[in-house]
Amino acid sequence: MSFIDNIKEEIQSTYIIGTFHREGSRGYFDDLRGTAGERIEDFDGKPIEAKIYIPRTDLTENEFYEFDWSIEGDSEANYSFVCTGNIREVDKSQMLQVRLDEKKGQRGTIRKDANQNQEMINREVTGAPHTYIYELLQNSNDYPRKDINNNKIPVEVKFILTENYLFLVHSGAPFNLKNIAAICTVNEGEKRDNTETIGYKGMGFKSVFVNNDYVFLSSGGWNLRFDEKEINKPGGYKRNWQYMPIPTSMDEVDDEIKSVFNSIPSGMNVFFALRHIRDARENEPNLEKVFSDDQILVFIPHVDHVDVVIDGDTAFSVSKDREKWIIKDDLHIPVGDDYKEILEKSIKEGNKIPEKFQKFLSRLQCDEMAIRLFLLRTLRYIIIFPQNRDFMSPSC
Structure with missing residues (x-):
């Protein structure tokens, strides 16, 4: 096969995904991705850093779009991607479904290797019982919103413990396609070059799966769940469900999730619901362990306030006291x-x-x-x- 055939065989789609930017009187797409949201790689195994220019500036800056594509060039050392039209917004449910179908299609040694890798990651991220609380705080910290002057806006966080779920909501930036792709895998490299984020391995988020068999996320127009009982039904082969995002509308979640979701103020941009494999009450001592000491926020740069609500009552309310602590950011x-x-x-x-x-x-x-x-x-x-x-x- 030719090098172009090899590229088409790898991508296996008439369209790809990219982030739009303006440059003078034209625009371009970069951060090129396949239909499952994965980074497109060059022949050396590294993500492609190419730009695809288009004669348009009317698209939304930093937004992901789908578009049809082709290849121009005469060799694997001299080629470029080209946009051939049909530019449209990313179909979020479709992208999640493509990723889900790819993962569910694993067979034989591929499936077994994936399961073994997940078991290794579980051992890696299983530290103290309350590690997942820190990881949820870390993810709240790593993407603060910015004001019109590009200053970071402090993040407000709330943990809500109900009969069957631990909820996390925060006011940081909504999830985008890049964030979604990152939590569906490990070592995606999303935070690798960002010195202002705490995370870097891409494994920390997986700690939420250690004692939870259902994790629902709603943010930035994305609605999905990771659901062990749905993926690993009785009589089927075990699969690493932690990488399998299931498109999930609010109509498909239970009344407990709907009730909390509908009570959240509009300024909260990220909504997680975690269902414990045994008893949601096991979260209570872990929340107490983390938030009984107000030092915790000193070491999380962009989170200024956390409330912990248990059965409707505020159990902890922790704020970053800059009069009490000398905090040097620069x-x-x-x-x-x-x-x-x-x-x-x-x-x-x-x-x-x-x-x-x-x-x-x-x-x-x-x-x-x-x-x-x-x-x-x-x-x-x-x-x-x-x-x-x-x-x-x-x-x-």
């Missing part, structure tokens, strides 16, 4: 060239440090100290440079 410490060389050499010798964290190289003048890091993880050094650690809850 600390810059100069580093000498000799120390930079040592640190850069050490970084290049391995491949375990996330790319975005490799930029944090700082010399500290002291003999002994305690460093507070994301999140509530204290390390004591004698000779030190700041080092971001895995997202862990205990202090030591």
Whole structure:
């Protein structure tokens, strides 16, 4: 087959997805994705960074669109994607269904490998019993909305515990296609280069599946659920349901979810409902563990307030008190060239440090100290440079 045939065989669709941007008197699409929302890769296995130019500026900036495509070029080293028309908004339910059908179509060793990988991830993300609470806070933090001056707007978060569900709602930015694709997989790279987000592996969100068999999300026009009982019905082969988003309208959820959803103020842009595999009451001590200490918000930059409501009553109301805590968001410490060389050499010798964290190289003048890091993880050094650690809850 020709290189063009190989590309068509990989994409297997007459349309692809891209994000629209304006550039002078024309526009272009980038962040090119397939019909399931996955990044389109080049022949080297890395996401394509190409731009597809179009003679239009009337589309919405930073919005994802579907469009028909073709290839121009004479070799795998010299080709480009071209938009051939039929530009339209992304059909959200259809994109979710395509991803779901792909995953449900796994057979044999592909299915078994996927299950084994998920079991490994479950072990990786299963730390303290309340780890998933931190992860939900982290996801609330990582995408604050911005005002007209591009300043970040503090995020308001609310946890609501009812008879059968733990709900999380927050006022951060609504989910977009990129966010949806990221929670349906791991290591998507969505936060890899963003130094202002806490997450980087793409695994943390999977902690919500450890003790929940049903997770519903409504945000930004996306409505979906991850549902173990729907995917792994009796008599069928086990599948990694945590990667299988099921398009779900509000008409398809139960009255308990509808009741809470309808009570949420309009400023809350993200709505999660988590159903515990045993008893929703098991969430209560974990919420108490996290929010009984008001230090928690000191280490979550963009979240300023959290309410925890249990059976209709506010059990905890935690705010970031900037009069009580000295919070420095723009600390810059100069580093000498000799120390930079040592640190850069050490970084290049391995491949375990996330790319975005490799930029944090700082010399500290002291003999002994305690460093507070994301999140509530204290390390004591004698000779030190700041080092971001895995997202862990205990202090030591």
